[in-house]
Amino acid sequence: MGHHRRIDEAVRDADNVSDKITPIVRIRNLGDSAIEWEVKYWPIDYAKYNDTDALVRQRVWYALRRSSLSFAYPTRTIQVERKRPPRPTTAEEGIIDRLTAIDVFAPLSTEEIQQLASTTVGHVFAPGEALIRAGEEGSSMFVVHNGRVEVQVVENGRPRIVAVLNEGDFFGEMGLFTGEPRTANVVALDETEVLEIGHEAMRRLFETNPSLVESISWTIAERRAGLAATTQSETSIEESAGVLVSIKRFFGLK
Numbered sequence: 001m002g003h004h005r006r007i008d009e010a011v012r013d014a015d016n017v018s019d020k021i022t023p024i025v026r027i028r029n030l031g032d033s034a035i036e037w038e039v040k041y042w043p044i045d046y047a048k049y050n051d052t053d054a055l056v057r058q059r060v061w062y063a064l065r066r067s068s069l070s071f072a073y074p075t076r077t078i079q080v081e082r083k084r085p086p087r088p089t090t091a092e093e094g095i096i097d098r099l100t101a102i103d104v105f106a107p108l109s110t111e112e113i114q115q116l117a118s119t120t121v122g123h124v125f126a127p128g129e130a131l132i133r134a135g136e137e138g139s140s141m142f143v144v145h146n147g148r149v150e151v152q153v154v155e156n157g158r159p160r161i162v163a164v165l166n167e168g169d170f171f172g173e174m175g176l177f178t179g180e181p182r183t184a185n186v187v188a189l190d191e192t193e194v195l196e197i198g199h200e201a202m203r204r205l206f207e208t209n210p211s212l213v214e215s216i217s218w219t220i221a222e223r224r225a226g227l228a229a230t231t232q233s234e235t236s237i238e239e240s241a242g243v244l245v246s247i248k249r250f251f252g253l254k
């Protein structure tokens, strides 16, 4: 039995549908997402038109369901585009790789790196934005994750570029480790994502990794020399030792 006949019978059996005149069932339109059928029948009592119409639709629905014919709802192919997570929340693996590649973190165990990675906070800066301003207080350091920054000191009202730091370099360690005000401006050159490492996370690592304190104090002594305007003095052991002492004092280490 074709769909046509099934509909025809279902309609004809409905209450108030005249069996004197055969209902007409025909295709009205081959549409984009459905074939539209038209069903015409003659009510016995026209006053009951609304009830009859509802009943006829119900009968058609059941008849079609029995023939395993589903109604055609408009369908569309949906391309699901997963939004990439906003830049500040870089995937943890990326952060772990980044931190692992940093020289001074070499003494850290895999667990310590993982622990550190989970406490870092990402920040994205526009080109030209200052990440750190000389003279401010600050108790975090930053790792350049993407992009580039410039370290500048202002001399006689003019900025002097002290260094350009790239992916994998860190800055802000002076303020973090000595408790002194920021020594320079750090300005993003490109769109730059940095990973912020806080005081507490560092303190924990210092307790278990004395060599980390030492290597960082070397970096600080070296950079201090770089900051000194004219006299590009060699970094001395004493200078580094002085930094080491002040770091230990600041972190309450023995």
Ligand code: CMP
Pocket: 132, 138, 151, 162, 163, 170, 171, 172, 173, 174, 175, 176, 181, 182, 183, 184, 185, 186, 222, 223, 224, 225, 226, 227
């Ligand atoms: P901090 O003093 O906390 O803030 C400014 C930062 O600039 C400083 O830490 C260092 O990380 C960085 N910085 C200062 N001097 C130099 C330098 N000579 N070379 C590279 N980075 C530097």
